[in-house]
Amino acid sequence: MSAVAATTERTRRVRTRTGLTATIVAVIASVLAFALQGLGLNDKVPAGLVVYGVAFAVLALGGWYAVRRLARDADPVLYPTAVLLGGLGLAMLFRLMGARNHPEFATEQAVWLAIGLGVLVATLALVRDVRQLDAYTYTIGLAGVALLLLPIVPGIGTEINGARLWINLGFITFQPAEAGRILIVIFLASYLGQRRELLAAGVGRFGLPRAKDLGPILLAWGASLLVLFLERDMGASLLLFGVFIVMLWVATGRWAYLVLGLVLFAIGAYVGYLAFSHVQVRVDAWLHAMDPNKVADEGYQLSQGWFALASGGMVGTGLGLGSPTLIPYVGSDFILAAFGEELGMLGVAAVLLLYLVVVGRGLRIAVERHDNFEKLLAVGVTTVLGLQVFVIAAGVLRLIPLTGVPLPLVSYGGTSRVASAVAIALLLRTSAGPYFRKRRMRTTTKEADTQVDV
């Protein structure tokens, strides 16, 4: 008992030190990036550097302290990694919006990042035990579907760039799909956690699931297609179906689901290609972005992204010294190309590695937890983040057709930031375990220590 307690205490101290050091490093790197973009852009240190630096440090370290208080045994790496991604993204947004003479858009994103931090802390404070969420399987599921389909509602749904994924409430415009996706992941973790044995056991002929067990997968497929058809949002549709298939496979361990999922995905993608001209345009642009007759037209955004990356080379032009603003929507979909141009291959690799760290920690949390719901929740949240990074990065790199999804924590977009903060908060809470239980245990531990020492 005492040995275990001592180990726990030592582990906690090490974790605290690691987390704090990493957070400080993340703050320094973020503020440095902010200073450098100003130097590169205007040959002088940005005017608000001190205010920005202090605010960033106070919020990031305050957030770290709140996390430590609310989720003492939380993974120590996740939070600093998220801070660094947010800080780097913010510096890049100040650089991009500064060049376009709209620094206020970047300031707005800084506020959103702070709001995201607040939401992260609030989530940790409200959700003292993730398993609380397990009790509201269908309520959460319905809420998720409702949010997903909200943009279709006439009057509040708004179409931007051919995709109907925004809702406009008059005072604020946001993408409910981002939030809906998280709720659906919680629902799936809960649903699959309860049904996994049933779904895994039921095997019909050829190792395929029985017809009655096909219900959920067909339903998810239908929902994904609905999102594609009604909202014309390829990215959201792909992510939704992708995370569902992955969670189903992890829960059941049955390859048949994965294969079936891929087949259904292929069918869906093909039907989508035939049915929608905007999907055809995307595919055509992906394949022929560099053709001389398309490079300035359909292929413009993709070719400009490639040009930015190629111009950046190994080490990049330096922050503020390239021309990433030539790329349309560089702040949202194409921010990775901006990193590529100004920080080079090394910069892009660094950003991608940070995401790989998030994915790695998320899956590690899933392995370490013993509760099915917690495991599946960690897997789902991690998969949503990782898949989202892959889909947009591969789109920008022209490995797959471009689907406009933001780079989590980095891209322009308030909803995305808040949704990512909730996702990180859920991972932190899952890794830390229930708050009240830990607290009680700590008291016991202290008593135990005292007893042994005496």
Added chain:
Amino acid sequence: MDRQIRRLGIAFVALFAVLFAQVAYVQVVAADRIAAEPANAPREIKAEYAVERGQILAANRTTVLAESKPNQDPASAYKYLRDYPTGELWGQLTGYYSRIYGRTGLEQAMNPYLSGTAPEFATQNLTDIILGRPKRGGTVITTLVPRVQATARKALGSHQGAVVAVDPSNGDILAMYSNPGFDPNTLSSGSDQQIEKAWQSLISDPEKPLVSHAFQDLYLPGSTFKTITASAALENNWPPTKTWKNPHHLELPQTDTHIENFGDELCAGGASEVTMEEAFAESCNVTFAEIGMALGADKMTAQAQAYGLCRIAPVEGEAAPCLNDTIPFILPWETGRFPEASYFDNNEPALARSSIGLDNDLLNPLHIALIASAIANGGTLYDPRLVTEVRDATTGQPITTFDPKDYGHPLTSTSAAELRQMMVGVVEHGTATLAQIPGVTVAGKTGTSANLHGPPNAWFTAFAPAGPSQTATIAVGVIVLDGGYLGNEATGGQVAAPIAKQVIESYLRQG
């Protein structure tokens, strides 16, 4: 479940590995090819405009011909703008640096140095990155002398034409002005619409201000070509005192045409014989047609080629393309032209006309100034040099230097000395007395060539000081198109020689 989660981890690593591989492909492996796509031009131009492009300086290293100034418009995409402080004075040499129409002149020829991308800048750029200094292009130092250029412009006045001044000792271009010129500022700064408008007016101007008469156009050289015929004669050991028959008209074989002297005058007062030096001073066509025919096509073409005139197979009514490479120059230029020997087979009249700068002979002021320089320096033909060195803008350290290069030796020093004496005669008692400068011996040769479109073009080439033991410091080539102020009555001696005189004076007075 844990097994699947671990497999999921491996799957993610694999997905990200694919991303890394593609990043390496786009950013390193194929980067140069992708970045060089024409559609990437706006990014490359913007990157260029973000660097403080190097200055172009005169030989005195203080007069600025071109420089980059910070853009005062904060909303502009371009950090620096190119400025040419003296407008059109140097326009055809600096060329323009336009974000819409590209680069010409030195801006193009020296671009890797001006933009700091030449390989010589590698260490400097690295130092700049380490020290956090902004990248700056190199300073290009030219051979140009502002007061000579200004005198050339003033002397030409409103007349179309060009003046070139060369240092005979090394081929350095001291001045090279052509009227009309253009102001490169109009193509380098301003809104896109302003630049496009300026461009339209420049390319639709019938006087073609973007093309320099000094080195980018060609004209019949007329009697200035007699310097080459005389060189061939001297190299053939026919001394200046050798006498030649002096008929009023030279009847040409194979035809019923003849060659007559300028204005159908009598050479040497109508004496039955005339020396080459006297015929040179008076610019007698008859005599030099005789000399050319006596030398033969092989010797004439060999001498013209030795002076760097390229071989051509003549084409009716236009300047035929060169069949061989000749004198190199940092700016795109037209070298003089002379027909290949086979053109004169069974065509004696053509050889006679070619010996006096007619038929298919072509020269421009730069080329004739180089020929005069070779005569002046004792027989060495130098490549024209416009840039002497490039220096680092921050440290002032030399980055690269361009040494003088000789192209060849078209004549011996003995022949050069004899020809120099003949050219002195032209100025002292021949056709170019208006080029005399008190206290300075000037050597020269006039030319007046027919012009299909109007009054004749007036030529003059000269060098000074040209006394027997003196070293010439300046050689000039002048052309005034369409007769200048004299119109149909124009001669090289009256219209072009006074301009050369002013330019030489301006250089020698303070030189």
